[in-house]
Amino acid sequence: MRFIIYDIEATCWEGRPPGMVQETIEIGAFEVNAYGEVGAAFSRLIKPILHPQLSHFCRQLTNIDQSDINRSRDFSRVIQAFQDWIDVDGEPYALAAWGSFDERQLRQDCDLHRMDDYWLDPHINLKAQYRDIRSLPKKRGLASAIRHEGFEWTGEQHRALDDAENTVKIFCKLLDMWRY
Template identity: 25%
Template sequence: MSSEYRCHFDNLLILDFEGTCEKDDHDYPSEIIQFSVCVLNTRDKIIREDVSFNKYVRPVINPKLTDFCAELTGIDQDTIDNARTFPEVYNQFCAWLKEHDFQEKRFAIVCDSRQDMWRLAQYQFLLNKQPFPTIFRQWVNLSLYYRQDLRMAQQQDAVHQSLIERMSAFYNIPNEGQAHNAMDDCSFLAKVTKRILDNGTFVNINESLKCIAGSRNVPFNVDPGWKSNFASSCKVLEAILPLVSFRMRDYNYEVNYGKCHYCFSPECTGLEHKQYPNYVYEQLKEPSVFAVTAGLMKE
């Protein structure tokens, strides 16, 4: 085991969101309802038990949780009704960063996959008509390290299990929290991140956002059942959302931080390039609720 972690960043902020949802409906206009962060200090090689961020968020578009969402997340309606809206909670998060002296370029955000930043966060800021924050434009996708470790161990990924369940089994790290509770998920993912670092792996930002990717310019046939199929919905949403996630190799935080890696503008929102996937919208049997709600297409 190395005496120092192989990581450029002083702290890794393990982040997880929970959002509003409905069963078998991936066209649902999801709003963030729980915003949680755990801290892994890479210099002291510890998970900070004394510092964390955990706030519930009151949705505006669909303020009443669906029965499915309440059961899935364990979040009750009273908790949501008494929470602050996302812009207020995001401001609290920025104040929390400042309070604990977490400085940009000296920390990186860690997520279990691309969904939290590419889909949930990007969509939330579109709903709020706010610029997408620089600190959310790049992140460590933990699932890419997990898959790398699987390959090295010559193991096949399990099926019919959540990513967290599969990570728990592979790394032999018990997941003691409640499924789909953002704070519990963060706590578990922090342990996985530490295990990966303890194994001597170099951990760096490995995913980012940009306005244009080659795959977005290639028309495809929309699955008629895309709303109820996760993989098909991701393909549709990748065409609809202004910024697309992509794999970063050899990320240099001094050069790449906060920039769109297509147009290299730090202010790029993707909307400036007037991408409008007509070929997708023309195939939909009915307008996408996800797109219409965020103003990405006309009804």
């Protein structure tokens, strides 16, 4: 079994105005084998179609430049490249992300772009399982969990590859405890 530990960033607005639909704008992932060895990485920006101009709030939060988004490919092309990277028809894998947002957002984007989302299964919600594994009263954000496990944050928060890299630290530390 291979594990694909990933994170996404999505369009966002301060206060989330009514009617604004979020779209994935970045995906970052690492492959981890059954022994906890970290393999290849995948990282791409994605050009949104509903709101191609990132809000000031989104640019500040993610530190993603509009010019980089303008040069990026659309969701269907990037996700096809991601599926090819995963090799969805090859050795069995499970996707894993910190929380439920990433999976829900990818399914929403697949629907928006009329793409099948079969490749998102099985999916591990690491945030929910982490709470159970550590017997915590409530779920923890990724940065809090990183500190709780004695790690230091690597890279920038709210950048997909950096968030995925930090998630990998916790995933590998607790490798034999995840349910999938």
